[in-house]
């Protein structure tokens with residue numbers, strides 16, 4: 001059986017800058033896979049290449065064995081890949097409700113939209129209280145919840161999360177990681193998680209890849225990596 | 239499940255209320271200024287009573303100004319929508335307006351040739367004006383979409399100046415295309431809106447007594463029709479942008495194009511729709527303009543285009559409510575300048591100087607308040 005998502009020898013450029021130098025990775029149905037690495041390693045570039053914002057110059061992105069290369073982002077979403085971008089991408093002057101509606105943009109069935117929204121509000125009760133508030137006026141943590149909730153409205157087969165804990169207070173970081181675990185266990189969402197917080201990411205994930213300047217340097221199960229001396233030294237800061 | 243819904247009624251009533259506020263507010267403000275000026279300058283004139291003349295002219299000047307203001311507002315929305323979504327000024331919008339004006343005129347000329355404009359009832363006549371407006375909307379909307387596809391989309395992502403130059407090129411291209419079409423088909427490059435129906439008849443609002451003479455303050459049916467049609471355009475646009483799914487997608491694209499794509503929104507399609515809607519509004523304004531001023535030529539879009547652009551900047555470019563406010567203010571100022579400038583200056587400055595006002599405002603706004611009266615950009619709920 002092929003992986004749900006697979007990258008094969010992907011090379012991505014920004015003009016002349018060679019940002020991804022042959023990335024290969026797999027995410028299987030039902031897994032949480034994390035991609036860790038320091039600033040500028042190419043984590044966000046990897047996610048952008050998967051979701052069609054960027055197109056690889058060489059290599060392939062496959063969803064259940066089907067090539068996704070060179071199709072625009074809105075088609076990638078249609079195929080079932082949800083992407084919560086770095087910096088959250090909340091529409092600041094749309095209300096919380098309108099932001100969520102945008103998440104369900106491709107869906108026509110009003111009852112289904114309402115059902116999914118109810119699901120989002122169950123996971124994030126704070127959003128329900130703020131439906132009429134413009135997205136830009138939410139706190140950082142609330143914006144992150146909105147961004148994740150909005151991606152959930154798509155009910156994607158795989159969700160790409162780009163540094164969901166960035167800039168959040170420790171308690172909120174914990175809450176976000178709990179949500180990620182719940183999404184995976186209760187709703188069966190497959191997740192590819194990009195994180196700088198390697199400790200927390202490895203604790204929630206099944207498997208992990210380490211990215212260094214555009215190349216995968218280490219990969220394995222989360223457990224293995226948690227006890228790998230190179231990881232401990234470079235990313236767990238012990 | 240009781241999820242809050244966007245209230246459709248609110249989406250219609252709100253812009254209506256705003257427009258009412260803008261119209262009354264700016265009418266009162268401009269009127270007070272000229273009345274004050276009249277009292278101040280009264281002593282300088284012995285040949286006429288400046289104050290009395292000012293009062294007598296006022297209602298007609300207001301009606302003309304409001305009519306013009308609604309037309310400018312309708313055009314200005316085209317600039318503002320496109321700017322809101324692409325941060326790009328579509329300088330060819332005046333020519334898209336011009337095509338709408340010609341389209342409205344041509345369909346009626348076509349009908350006149352078939353004798354369809356003679357011996358018709360008032361309702362039919364009104365329906366034909368509406369038909370001219372709709373034709374202008376369709377032609378201009380499709381033209382705007384084509385222009386975007388051919389001349390702007392390939393340049394997306396290049397430095398800001400490049401699409402601007404392209405827009406100016408499109409402007410000349412459209413002018414010359416129309417001139418060529420008209421002169422090769424009709425032998426002359428201007429056309430006139432056919433005369434029919436009761437539109438020049440006047441509806442008397444009230445009568446004032448002027449030294450024993452009765453003076454009617456009247457409004458032409460034409461002006462009423464223009465105001466009603468433009469009002470429907472403005473309210474319709476507000477409804478579209480605020481209360482429909484497409485409108486929300488337009489705002490989402492305006493706020494964050496990349497994330498909009500991640501929502502499954504086809505960004506190129508939404509940009510095309512924005513041009514379609516903006517172009518259609520321009521075309522409606524063009525047909526109304528032809529209805530009002532009768533004669534159209536290939537250069538007829540230049541000045542109204544520039545003035546509507548000024549109106550958009552005045553209100554805050556990218557802001558839909560701002561474009562409506564800016565249009566109304568500009569229309570009123572122009573109408574007041576056209577009537578009072580020469581009276582107050584003893585003919586030293588005639589009505590032909592009215593246009594200076596628009597551009598003086600543009601420069602002043604750019605210097606003192608570049609974000610315009612209402613600031614903000616399109617993503618904003620209007």
Ligand SMILES: Nc1ncnc2c1ncn2[C@@H]1O[C@H](COP(=O)(O)OP(=O)(O)OP(=O)(O)O)[C@@H](O)[C@H]1O
Pocket residue numbers: 014017019037038039040041042043044045046086196
């Ligand atoms: N728009 C861009 N234009 C040019 N180079 C870019 C662009 N975006 C990213 N890069 C470069 O590509 C490389 C990878 O960037 P990327 O954003 O993927 O890193 P990252 O791993 O997500 O880092 P961080 O943890 O800081 O978010 C970096 O060297 C960066 O400078």
Ligand SMILES: [Mg+2]
Pocket residue numbers: 043044045086
């Ligand atoms: Mg990043």
